[in-house]
Amino acid sequence: MENQTQNAFRALADPTRRGIVQLLAVQDMTIGQLTDRFDMTRAAVKKHLTVLSDGGLISVEVRGRERINRLEPLGMAPVLDWLSYFDQFWDDRLNSLKEAVEREEK
Amino acid sequence: MENQTQNAFRALADPTRRGIVQLLAVQDMTIGQLTDRFDMTRAAVKKHLTVLSDGGLISVEVRGRERINRLEPLGMAPVLDWLSYFDQFWDDRLNSLKEAVEREEK
DNA sequence: TTAATGTGATACCTAATGGTATCTCATTTG
DNA sequence: CAAATGAGATACCATTAGGTATCACATTAA
Numbered sequence: 001m002e003n004q005t006q007n008a009f010r011a012l013a014d015p016t017r018r019g020i021v022q023l024l025a026v027q028d029m030t031i032g033q034l035t036d037r038f039d040m041t042r043a044a045v046k047k048h049l050t051v052l053s054d055g056g057l058i059s060v061e062v063r064g065r066e067r068i069n070r071l072e073p074l075g076m077a078p079v080l081d082w083l084s085y086f087d088q089f090w091d092d093r094l095n096s097l098k099e100a101v102e103r104e105e106k
Numbered sequence: 107m108e109n110q111t112q113n114a115f116r117a118l119a120d121p122t123r124r125g126i127v128q129l130l131a132v133q134d135m136t137i138g139q140l141t142d143r144f145d146m147t148r149a150a151v152k153k154h155l156t157v158l159s160d161g162g163l164i165s166v167e168v169r170g171r172e173r174i175n176r177l178e179p180l181g182m183a184p185v186l187d188w189l190s191y192f193d194q195f196w197d198d199r200l201n202s203l204k205e206a207v208e209r210e211e212k
Numbered sequence: 213t214t215a216a217t218g219t220g221a222t223a224c225c226t227a228a229t230g231g232t233a234t235c236t237c238a239t240t241t242g
Numbered sequence: 243c244a245a246a247t248g249a250g251a252t253a254c255c256a257t258t259a260g261g262t263a264t265c266a267c268a269t270t271a272a
Contacts, residue, residue, distance in 0.1 A: 090186075
């Protein structure tokens with residue numbers, strides 16, 4: 001897929017997919033192992049894995065008849081980059097808020 | 107809306123909405139001004155603003171017949187929090203990658 | 213080599229999403 | 243006051259998304 005920023009944000013927009021990301025952060029897992037953790041069919045989990053793969057967030061290693069899914073740290077980069085664009089903005093605004101609250105408290 | 111993490115991630119999952127966020131980071135804007143910047147109707151932009159509002163990313167100030175939309179820095183917090191959970195993971199994995207590449211280069 | 217296991221692929225369904233067209237309402241302005 | 247402006251609400255439409263059921267295929271185990 002071509003737009004990595006869009007695909008990565010889209011991949012993170014679903015709660016099941018964020019859950020998968022959290023599980024894979026602990027350890028690599030097959031689709032079977034992942035399916036055990038969610039209340040849905042293997043086919044549904046497979047679709048989520050495809051979206052995560054399109055977003056560059058996971059990769060798959062074929063091992064015999066098993067497929068080991070693993071987190072790909074580089075895939076998160078476009079998301080972190082996009083968000084970092086606002087760092088200064090958030091900081092400034094949050095500091096303004098904080099100062100305003102402190103003035104209130106006097 | 108109740109699940110802020112989900113609503114915020116969902117709000118950021120659409121390219122138009124991320125564009126709106128970027129515009130509002132520069133300056134507050136009315137829906138009319140925003141609509142001028144996108145190739146869609148005011149009604150469509152309004153829907154995006156509703157999603158952004160549900161995500162806690164913007165707030166609206168009524169001024170006469172105008173509505174001023176402004177970015178809400180606090181709304182991004184759930185997203186940044188969720189992502190920060192992986193900071194260590196990304197760092198470790200990216201360092202492993204970097205070291206591997208450096209070993210290759212010798 | 214037959215059976216069991218792990219997985220992928222496809223067809224299908226429903227609900228959500230992103231968009232338009234249109235109508236209404238409140239606030240300015242001439 | 244009348245007209246123009248800025249905006250919200252709703253009905254409607256096509257496409258996408260998330261899910262299931264089912265079938266097919268490769269690999270491992272008996």
